[in-house]
Amino acid sequence: MTKKILVLPGDGIGPEIVAEAVKVLEALRQRHGLDVELEHGLVGGAAIDATGGPLPAETLEQAKAADAVLLGAVGGPKWESLDIGIRPEKGLLGLRAGLDLFANLRPAILYPQLAGASSLKAEIVAGLDIMIVRELTGGIYFGQPRGIRTLDNGERQGFNTLVYAEHEIERIVRVACDIARKRGGRVCSVDKANVLECTELWREVATRVVSQDYVDIQLSHMYVDNAAMQLVKWPKQFDVMVTSNMFGDILSDAAAMLTGSIGMLPSASLNAEGRGMYEPIHGSAPDIAGQGVANPLATILSVAMMLRYSLDEPALAERIEQAVNQVLDQGLRTPDILSEGMTQVNCAAMGDAVVAFV
Numbered sequence: 001m002t003k004k005i006l007v008l009p010g011d012g013i014g015p016e017i018v019a020e021a022v023k024v025l026e027a028l029r030q031r032h033g034l035d036v037e038l039e040h041g042l043v044g045g046a047a048i049d050a051t052g053g054p055l056p057a058e059t060l061e062q063a064k065a066a067d068a069v070l071l072g073a074v075g076g077p078k079w080e081s082l083d084i085g086i087r088p089e090k091g092l093l094g095l096r097a098g099l100d101l102f103a104n105l106r107p108a109i110l111y112p113q114l115a116g117a118s119s120l121k122a123e124i125v126a127g128l129d130i131m132i133v134r135e136l137t138g139g140i141y142f143g144q145p146r147g148i149r150t151l152d153n154g155e156r157q158g159f160n161t162l163v164y165a166e167h168e169i170e171r172i173v174r175v176a177c178d179i180a181r182k183r184g185g186r187v188c189s190v191d192k193a194n195v196l197e198c199t200e201l202w203r204e205v206a207t208r209v210v211s212q213d214y215v216d217i218q219l220s221h222m223y224v225d226n227a228a229m230q231l232v233k234w235p236k237q238f239d240v241m242v243t244s245n246m247f248g249d250i251l252s253d254a255a256a257m258l259t260g261s262i263g264m265l266p267s268a269s270l271n272a273e274g275r276g277m278y279e280p281i282h283g284s285a286p287d288i289a290g291q292g293v294a295n296p297l298a299t300i301l302s303v304a305m306m307l308r309y310s311l312d313e314p315a316l317a318e319r320i321e322q323a324v325n326q327v328l329d330q331g332l333r334t335p336d337i338l339s340e341g342m343t344q345v346n347c348a349a350m351g352d353a354v355v356a357f358v
């Protein structure tokens with residue numbers, strides 16, 4: 001059956017990098033029978049300019065009807081002075097909430113060819129391949145009550161609430177275990193169970209889920225402060241990490257930075273039906289937008305994740321990942337990952353090089 005993909009280029013470098021990812025999808029369609037139909041839509045600043053809001057109702061409807069969404073990036077200085085409720089980023093949040101994308105998958109992969117780009121020693125990070133699974137729709141970012149109140153003594157007090165119901169913990173742990181089964185079979189659940197009752201429950205539920213349904217998975221637990229330290233000290237010890245919304249936000253950025261190349265990292269956000277939104281982890285890079293120099297590989301690798309997690313085409317996903325490896329082996333580099341002796345190429349040439357290998 002033909003699968004529907006909604007393409008949302010967004011702002012800044014979004015349209016440039018998404019164009020290269022679409023080239024790759026087209027090549028897979030023509031050469032390897034990938035049965036997909038692409039539809040384009042508006043989100044972020046582009047949607048504000050065209051319709052007055054960052055997430056038009058039509059875009060959300062298109063996204064709900066699609067098997068997967070491919071997103072570039074949103075935001076930029078042009079829209080920064082707008083009220084926070086109608087800024088481009090609200091478009092993303094609206095898509096996450098509207099599609100109930102509770103599982104955020106952030107791989108931190110360091111291609112051996114790029115080991116020199118990391119701020120850590122090459123031997124510590126070369127070949128790094130971690131998958132961080134972050135809960136995305138619950139926890140302290142959404143818990144009620146929240147706000148800033150004035151106390152009896154006139155002093156102001158800020159407050160937020162960390163809440164997780166058992167089903168929220170259970171479903172994200174299951175996602176992590178299912179992914180671990182296709183990788184190294186190890187899951188490290190990150191919490192702060194020594195201080196926060198909410199994450200004491202997290203640990204208890206994670207242990208129960210694994211002992212009931214994933215006896216083949218090797219589960220370990222780690223406090224978040226130790227996890228941050230271990231990520232920097234010995235990152236290759238991890239296979240899959242699963243954690244709450246805020247801890248995942250912080251740890252996945254730290255893990256991404258281990259690789260030193262923000263233009264290389266894809267991400268996926270999935271709902272219970274396995275439908276998902278796929279996007280590079282970086283933003284719209286307004287400083288280089290329109291110059292044709294952005295690195296499209298994170299977006300192209302997001303397509304690989306889409307093929308693996310929403311379109312059930314793991315062989316084609318691997319084909320893209322292999323093609324990226326071959327392009328790097330050839331020494332082709334966009335400016336952000338350029339090093340001595342390599343060949344500098346622009347965004348479109350990088351896309352063409354991947355297309356040549358898929």
Ligand code: NAD
Pocket residue numbers: 013017072073074075076077089092262263279281282283284285286287288293294295296298336
């Ligand atoms: P950014 O990720 O856009 O850029 C950070 C730095 O990395 C910049 O120097 C940029 O040139 C570089 N960079 C990013 N992607 C690159 C690529 N593919 N190739 C080469 N270089 C690349 O982060 P920022 O500057 O903090 O934010 C810029 C805008 O993007 C803001 O409006 C922000 O709100 C938005 N943003 C959007 C998302 C998203 O759409 N998911 C995520 C983060 C930031």
